[in-house]
Amino acid sequence: MFLLIMHPAGAKDLSLSHAKAEYTVTHIFKTVKGVSIDLKGKMVCENKKCEFLVAIGSKSFVSSDSNRDLNLQTILEVTKYPLIMVKGTLSEADLSKDQFDVPSKVSFHGIEKEYTLKIKRSEPFSGQLTLLLEDHNVERPSLLMAKIDNEVPVHFNFDWKE
Amino acid sequence: MLWLTHFFFVLLCLIPLTNAYADIELKDLGLTKSETTLTPKQVEEQKILETRHSKLKTHEVLGLTTLGFMTATLLTGGSALDSNMHMYLGMATGALYYTTAYYSLTAPKPPGIKDRGNIVWHKRLAWIHFPAMVLAPILGYIYKKNEDDGKKSSSLVKQHSAIAGVGFGAxxxxxxxxxxxx
Incomplete structure (x- = not known):
């Protein structure tokens, strides 16, 4: 009985693998991309429902310029908010669909907001959500008096393994 | 009655366990406490980052102002012997240039960071514009003094505008x- 409680029948534990997150920041003069492969995640599927949590190291994003990465770390207060977290619930049947939306909660810069994570089945999964910097109290960096766009699309590639 | 008590006991045990299973926590991802909580060392690191950010923001604003003054100095170079405008603009440019450099040189950098990208060339170009910004005002001063005294300037002194031009370009x-x- 005790063992049955600890490991409910049909429950599936999945870990995130081959994961990558890429942000795209747009400024009037340039478009910048930064990549992180420091993603950790877990999904538990039980009774046809899956719940997941993914954590990304805020400090782990690397762009083509080291100075820009340090600026990003300052603005995101990475020591105070070391993780960007995405959590949500989806139906297990969605995982076999070509395309589906997952309502998710994103904790970024210490503020949690709701977003829709758009998932596509390709290599084997890719997803995208568009972060709104000001909603997370992030001071938009500026260059030559012009601020970067408030909308920052974040693209994910990932897989789940048992 | 005993079986009913037993049933409720099992039910009470089950509720928290199933909830714990459903709510995934950060520790379930294998993250250590140091990865999720703030340490005094990290507070210090954030202070360094903020000081750096603030100094480099001032460096950026002053640098662009310097570029404006530098352009004006170059444009007034042709009338340098007729009025003092070129000289005054040059003095202002020099003051702004060295203040800009001060903010860059005193901006702290977190340990273990290796420069990458455009910042590498941004720094390398200082090896061209810094010597030019040392030489150009000195040669300009000597050139003007020689002209005022009716003396002939050496070939090096005559390179004042060329050196200033190279410095401006860099x-x-x-x-x-x-x-x-x-």
Whole structure:
């Protein structure tokens, strides 16, 4: 009985693998991309429902310029908010669909907001959500008096393994 | 009655366990406490980052102001012997240039960070515009003094405008590197 409680029948534990997150920041003069492969995640599927949590190291994003990465770390207060977290619930049947939306909660810069994570089945999964910097109290960096766009699309590639 | 008590006991045990299973926590991802909580060392690191950010923001504003003054100095070079405008603009440019450099040189950098990208060339170009910004004002001063005294200037002194031009080019390129991706 005790063992049955600890490991409910049909429950599936999945870990995130081959994961990558890429942000795209747009400024009037340039478009910048930064990549992180420091993603950790877990999904538990039980009774046809899956719940997941993914954590990304805020400090782990690397762009083509080291100075820009340090600026990003300052603005995101990475020591105070070391993780960007995405959590949500989806139906297990969605995982076999070509395309589906997952309502998710994103904790970024210490503020949690709701977003829709758009998932596509390709290599084997890719997803995208568009972060709104000001909603997370992030001071938009500026260059030559012009601020970067408030909308920052974040693209994910990932897989789940048992 | 005993079986009913037993049933409720099992039910009470089950509720928290199933909830714990459903709510995934950060520790379930294998993250250590140091990865999720703030340490005094990290507070110090954030202070360094903020000081650096603030100094480099001032460096950026002053650098662009310097570029404006540098352009005006170059444009007034032709009338340098007729009025003192070129000299005054040059003095202001020099003061702004060295203040800009001060903010860059005193900006702290977290340990273990290796320069990458346009910042590498931004720094390398200082090896061209810095010597030019030392030489150009000195040669300009000597040239003007010689002209005022009716003396002939040496060939090096006559290179004042060429050296200032090279310095301006390197400085403008350095600023452009931080603004536009080539």
């Amino acid at each position: 400085f403008a390129l350095s600023a452009a590197l931080m603004t536009i991706d080539f």
